Amino acid sequence: KQEVTQIPAALSVPEGENLVLNCSFTDSAIYNLQWFRQDPGKGLTSLLLIQSSQREQTSGRLNASLDKSSGRSTLYIAASQPGDSATYLCAALKAAGNKLTFGGGTRVLVKP
Amino acid sequence: SAVISQKPSRDICQRGTSLTIQCQVDSQVTMMFWYRQQPGQSLTLIATANQGSEATYESGFVIDKFPISRPNLTFSTLTVSNMSPEDSSIYLCSVGQGGDIQYFGAGTRLSVL
Numbered sequence: 326k327q328e329v330t331q332i333p334a335a336l337s338v339p340e341g342e343n344l345v346l347n348c349s350f351t352d353s354a355i356y357n358l359q360w361f362r363q364d365p366g367k368g369l370t371s372l373l374l375i376q377s378s379q380r381e382q383t384s385g386r387l388n389a390s391l392d393k394s395s396g397r398s399t400l401y402i403a404a405s406q407p408g409d410s411a412t413y414l415c416a417a418l419k420a421a422g423n424k425l426t427f428g429g430g431t432r433v434l435v436k437p
Numbered sequence: 438s439a440v441i442s443q444k445p446s447r448d449i450c451q452r453g454t455s456l457t458i459q460c461q462v463d464s465q466v467t468m469m470f471w472y473r474q475q476p477g478q479s480l481t482l483i484a485t486a487n488q489g490s491e492a493t494y495e496s497g498f499v500i501d502k503f504p505i506s507r508p509n510l511t512f513s514t515l516t517v518s519n520m521s522p523e524d525s526s527i528y529l530c531s532v533g534q535g536g537d538i539q540y541f542g543a544g545t546r547l548s549v550l
Binding site (some may be wrong): 351369414427 | 443470478479480481482485495527529531533537538539540541542544545546
């Protein structure tokens, strides 16, 4: 059974600092790994998706890496802004059309 | 990408009543998923809804408590039955596109008194 863990559970940084969010998973046989953002009381917004054959994906200030052999993915957010304050969730997909297994999330606060 | 509309966005309900949540997608999709997010927790899958067949429920969730309908390829409903305060959560539907990326609705925030 896949288990996904995100550490730390909460993170507070001053504006401008780079953010590093960690995600680990126990079963390396994944189809892809997806990073989401969730604002308080809201739904999920997909940020980046990394296919199992890929090592990283980039979108603007966001970069996500994937190391299947070690069961880890890292989300980097460069030059953080107060608007980046949210909860970030990673989720592993076992197979196409299958369910996502979510980590517990990292709650990020970027202080002006 | 898929655009998902969920209704209602929030509701406050009395213990013992039922609430039906609607999920509408702007394109035809084979699989729709219903998740629950309890306060301060991550998402847990309730069931997978395929058009034309019975929903598949995850361990700990049963059809009598969470009946699901999937009448066509763009619509699904989840009912939370005989509610108790423990059912207070955000309920989210999602769809898979191309078999891999998943998109989520804005969620339904349910409070049970």
